[in-house]
Amino acid sequence: MELGWLLWGTAVLLLLHVLMELSPSVNFALRIGFYCVLCLVASGLAAAACLLVNGGRTVKNMRIIRAVVRTFKYFFGVRFEVKGLENFKVEGPAIIVSNHQSILDMMGLMEVLPDNCVQVGKKELMYTGTVGLITYLGGVIFINRKSTSSAKMVMSEVAKTMVAENVKVWVYPEGTRNCTGDLLPFKKGAFHIAVQAQVPVIPVVYSSFTTFYNPKTKLFTSGKIKVEILPPIETKGLTSDDVTDLTDRCFNTMRETLFRLSGRPSEAKDSS
Numbered sequence: 001m002e003l004g005w006l007l008w009g010t011a012v013l014l015l016l017h018v019l020m021e022l023s024p025s026v027n028f029a030l031r032i033g034f035y036c037v038l039c040l041v042a043s044g045l046a047a048a049a050c051l052l053v054n055g056g057r058t059v060k061n062m063r064i065i066r067a068v069v070r071t072f073k074y075f076f077g078v079r080f081e082v083k084g085l086e087n088f089k090v091e092g093p094a095i096i097v098s099n100h101q102s103i104l105d106m107m108g109l110m111e112v113l114p115d116n117c118v119q120v121g122k123k124e125l126m127y128t129g130t131v132g133l134i135t136y137l138g139g140v141i142f143i144n145r146k147s148t149s150s151a152k153m154v155m156s157e158v159a160k161t162m163v164a165e166n167v168k169v170w171v172y173p174e175g176t177r178n179c180t181g182d183l184l185p186f187k188k189g190a191f192h193i194a195v196q197a198q199v200p201v202i203p204v205v206y207s208s209f210t211t212f213y214n215p216k217t218k219l220f221t222s223g224k225i226k227v228e229i230l231p232p233i234e235t236k237g238l239t240s241d242d243v244t245d246l247t248d249r250c251f252n253t254m255r256e257t258l259f260r261l262s263g264r265p266s267e268a269k270d271s272s
């Protein structure tokens, strides 16, 4: 009986292996499916640990989440080359902005996430089962992207609480995933918070995934991601009139860095 199960198990694994070799779509679906299952299972386990250790929703839970997610890279053969970690050593709160390519970004986020840092996320994430639970417990700030006024209100509240509670806030200013190897125009919310709170903006850039991950061509292999944490941009003395300039400055610096890290020739572009 046990030998029977072993044979069946081996046969199924072999079949999956052959299918993955033969069809990039099957390979892609299985690897992405595995990533989602891993996120769901790990979130359930991490949620239990967070509740036991910290008792409820707090940024302290991000340390537990970070430790768990940092193991994911070994399952997918993803390697990170990180530069500029010293730029996170800003005393007190800051806004961190980075490019957003895929759900795989959670690995890159947790690879470099500083202590006391929460992310801004779309409210729909709350309804993704255990992943929703872990994002809630980690202190993620949920916004409704379909209502600009409500999102702006939440963001303005963040500008006040991040200073009072001494937390850093991580925002994806493109506002959505974009895996084209370029940046989408930046939304201004992150830069409004930075100016309202008078805290620095720290740009973080991940090299393009397109050489090893591309949902359009169903590519998902192992690969290297270069990460660069750029020097903080001060906002002391800036007012809401300066937000557009600040946004453009960050956009241009990050786009140049993205192209450099991805080995692509640079070209200037306006963020709007």
Ligand SMILES: CCCCC/C=C\C/C=C\CCCCCCCC(=O)SCCNC(=O)CCNC(=O)[C@H](O)C(C)(C)COP(=O)(O)OP(=O)(O)OC[C@H]1O[C@@H](n2cnc3c(N)ncnc32)[C@H](O)[C@@H]1OP(=O)(O)O
Pocket: 039, 040, 042, 043, 046, 065, 068, 069, 100, 106, 119, 120, 121, 122, 131, 134, 135, 138, 140, 143, 145, 147, 148, 149, 151, 152, 153, 155, 156, 171, 172, 173, 174, 175, 176, 187, 188, 189, 190, 192, 193
């Ligand atoms: C253990 C196992 C775990 C497994 C799982 C792993 C990890 C999970 C755990 C934790 C990690 C969670 C990480 C979650 C990441 C989720 C990522 C996302 O969800 S990205 C999508 C959501 N984020 C964003 O959208 C942020 C960026 N968007 C913005 O900043 C936007 O500006 C906005 C505030 C949302 C509003 O957008 P909208 O399109 O509606 O409007 P505009 O941007 O065009 O702005 C209109 C107008 O308003 C002005 N404005 C904007 N914000 C403000 C403000 N705060 N104050 C004042 N004015 C503001 C803006 O300037 C525009 O005016 P104008 O055109 O005149 O300049």
Ligand SMILES: CCCCCCCC/C=C\CCCCCCCC(=O)OC[C@@H](O)COP(=O)(O)O
Pocket: 035, 036, 037, 039, 040, 100, 102, 103, 104, 105, 106, 122, 125, 127, 128, 129, 131, 175, 176, 177, 178
């Ligand atoms: C009971 C309900 C069960 C629901 C099951 C849902 C299955 C989803 C499970 C795992 C997914 C892992 C997701 C990890 C978190 C990723 C965060 C993220 O990258 O969100 C995308 C968001 O930034 C932008 O969204 P859009 O590009 O605008 O779209």
